[in-house]
Amino acid sequence: MSSTFQKKVNQLRRKIGKETPQIWLNLKITDDIKPKLPIDETKTKWPKLSSFDPIIKFKKLTRLGEKCESIMGYRREEFYSPDFNFLTTLIAPESLDSIRERFGLHMKGEEVAPYEYTLVTRKGKKVKGLVSTKLMEFEGERAILGIVTDITDLKQMEEELRRYTEHLEELVDEKTKELKEAERMVTIGETAGMVGHDLRNPLQAIVNTVYLANMKLDALPSESAEKSEVKAYLETMERQVVYMNKIVSDLLDYTRPINPDTIETSIHQLIQGTLLSIDIPETIKISIAVPKKMKLKVDPSFMRRVFINLITNAVQAMPDGGKLTIKGSKKAGEVFISVKDTGVGIREEYLPKIFQPLFTTKSKGQGFGLPVCKRIIDAHGGDIIIESKVGKGTTVNVIIPLKTASTKAFVS
Amino acid sequence: MKKRILVVDDDRTILESLKSILQLEGYTVDTVETSREAIQKAQDQLYHLALLNIKLPDMKDTTLLVKLQRDFPDMVKIMLTGLSSDRTREFMSLGADAYITKPIHPKKLLKVVKEKLRKSVNQ
Numbered sequence: 001m002s003s004t005f006q007k008k009v010n011q012l013r014r015k016i017g018k019e020t021p022q023i024w025l026n027l028k029i030t031d032d033i034k035p036k037l038p039i040d041e042t043k044t045k046w047p048k049l050s051s052f053d054p055i056i057k058f059k060k061l062t063r064l065g066e067k068c069e070s071i072m073g074y075r076r077e078e079f080y081s082p083d084f085n086f087l088t089t090l091i092a093p094e095s096l097d098s099i100r101e102r103f104g105l106h107m108k109g110e111e112v113a114p115y116e117y118t119l120v121t122r123k124g125k126k127v128k129g130l131v132s133t134k135l136m137e138f139e140g141e142r143a144i145l146g147i148v149t150d151i152t153d154l155k156q157m158e159e160e161l162r163r164y165t166e167h168l169e170e171l172v173d174e175k176t177k178e179l180k181e182a183e184r185m186v187t188i189g190e191t192a193g194m195v196g197h198d199l200r201n202p203l204q205a206i207v208n209t210v211y212l213a214n215m216k217l218d219a220l221p222s223e224s225a226e227k228s229e230v231k232a233y234l235e236t237m238e239r240q241v242v243y244m245n246k247i248v249s250d251l252l253d254y255t256r257p258i259n260p261d262t263i264e265t266s267i268h269q270l271i272q273g274t275l276l277s278i279d280i281p282e283t284i285k286i287s288i289a290v291p292k293k294m295k296l297k298v299d300p301s302f303m304r305r306v307f308i309n310l311i312t313n314a315v316q317a318m319p320d321g322g323k324l325t326i327k328g329s330k331k332a333g334e335v336f337i338s339v340k341d342t343g344v345g346i347r348e349e350y351l352p353k354i355f356q357p358l359f360t361t362k363s364k365g366q367g368f369g370l371p372v373c374k375r376i377i378d379a380h381g382g383d384i385i386i387e388s389k390v391g392k393g394t395t396v397n398v399i400i401p402l403k404t405a406s407t408k409a410f411v412s
Numbered sequence: 413m414k415k416r417i418l419v420v421d422d423d424r425t426i427l428e429s430l431k432s433i434l435q436l437e438g439y440t441v442d443t444v445e446t447s448r449e450a451i452q453k454a455q456d457q458l459y460h461l462a463l464l465n466i467k468l469p470d471m472k473d474t475t476l477l478v479k480l481q482r483d484f485p486d487m488v489k490i491m492l493t494g495l496s497s498d499r500t501r502e503f504m505s506l507g508a509d510a511y512i513t514k515p516i517h518p519k520k521l522l523k524v525v526k527e528k529l530r531k532s533v534n535q
Contacts, residue, residue: 198494199494200494200514201514202425203515204492204494205423205426205429206515207515208426208430209429212432238517241515
């Protein structure tokens with residue numbers, strides 16, 4: 001980016017350094033409507049002209065600068081022809097009023113500051129001019145000397161610079177946003193590392209204690225309703241620990257670099273294994289259509305995290321039951337695995353945000369599940385695409401190239 | 413002969429619960445909270461296996477493993493960690509027999525302990 005910018009600046013510098021061409025116009029004025037004014041002999045003071053009508057008729061152009069012909073496209077003799085109307089031929093209509101106004105001021109004897117106007121060349125091209133004009137005496141008559149500088153390039157440069165500045169501002173805004181986001185992720189990462197470590201110890205203490213409580217219960221001589229009830233409570237606690245650990249792992253996975261260690265993996269087995277570790281209510285029907293022979297070169301532990309997250313999401317989207325369909329297919333060097341639910345669906349306006357960390361539509365969620373999936377799939381050189389309809393359900397398509405992992409995937 | 417296990421962790425609840433869990437399986441268990449005490453214990457007593465927490469307050473995280481590996485190469489050393497970064501390779505290259513991230517279900521931990529002890533006997 002910076003090199004493009006530098007190039008642009010150099011280009012502009014070269015342009016500005018170039019001498020700007022000048023057009024010299026020497027206009028002779030007559031006012032045949034009004035009687036001739038006496039011209040001050042000493043030429044130091046102009047008579048007051050305020051009482052005169054400022055409408056002036058220009059007789060003709062009398063002297064031209066050298067570049068007038070090449071810039072405006074008319075030959076010298078054309079310029080000098082008595083029929084040549086300077087105002088209607090050379091001046092763009094939008095500039096006429098301001099020129100008339102300035103000439104009026106000259107007629108009143110006032111000084112006129114340099115101003116900009118637009119000229120039109122023979123070919124109809126517009127030329128921006130900066131003109132300095134002065135009322136003077138020329139061959140015994142009043143005339144206006146105008147020195148016009150062609151500032152078309154300058155104006156263009158100004159415009160380009162303005163656009164470039166605007167673009168730069170946009171760029172800076174964008175980069176600042178990215179930087180802020182990166183900073184935020186670093187902070188989250190650091191916090192996650194600490195929180196993760198601090199949470200994993202008590203989680204270990206809880207699973208240990210639950211295990212010991214179970215052992216004590218098992219040692220009790222008789223079976224009873226109370227005993228199995230307590231066992232059920234303990235089971236719930238264990239499940240919650242697993243869930244808490246998933247939250248911690250998602251948080252950590254999102255913030256640490258992902259370097260997949262790929263190996264030939266049976267997708268069918270991977271999905272079967274994942275399903276076993278997730279608590280799926282009986283109200284949800286499961287259908288798996290993944291060819292048993294389908295193998296992929298992936299990191300099985302990372303891919304397991306992907307399917308744990310996708311299946312957990314699907315299950316949570318169907319609180320009143322439904323159908324979970326997992327399909328696998330091969331096409332054009334890629335493997336497609338879809339996880340489809342018949343759940344609540346995701347509102348369209350949320351779809352662009354679902355891969356952003358900390359975004360969640362669930363009351364029970366931290367917004368790390370899908371971002372983690374995306375990072376893992378990206379690291380495998382694949383893609384993850386979500387389709388959803390409110391009330392109908394959601395389908396997540398995971399696409400992984402058969403020849404995984406271009407080197408890029410490993411680097412990221 | 414009962415196998416002797418040394419558990420090193422600065423979290424007392426984990427220490428006590430692991431002790432009970434391992435004892436229920438028939439192991440003889442000693443517990444300590446610092447690296448220094450661990451080295452002292454190992455010099456006094458033969459341990460077949462040590463469960464080592466990675467972050468201990470009194471020494472750098474790899475020091476205890478390195479020292480135990482130098483002085484007691486036959487002892488099975490299992491690292492237990494709550495750290496987020498995966499340092500399996502680092503610790504395995506320093507002599508660890510396993511690298512486990514907390515929380516691990518006690519059943520799985522017992523399986524690892526049993527397996528590693530069996531392997532060390534067979535060697």
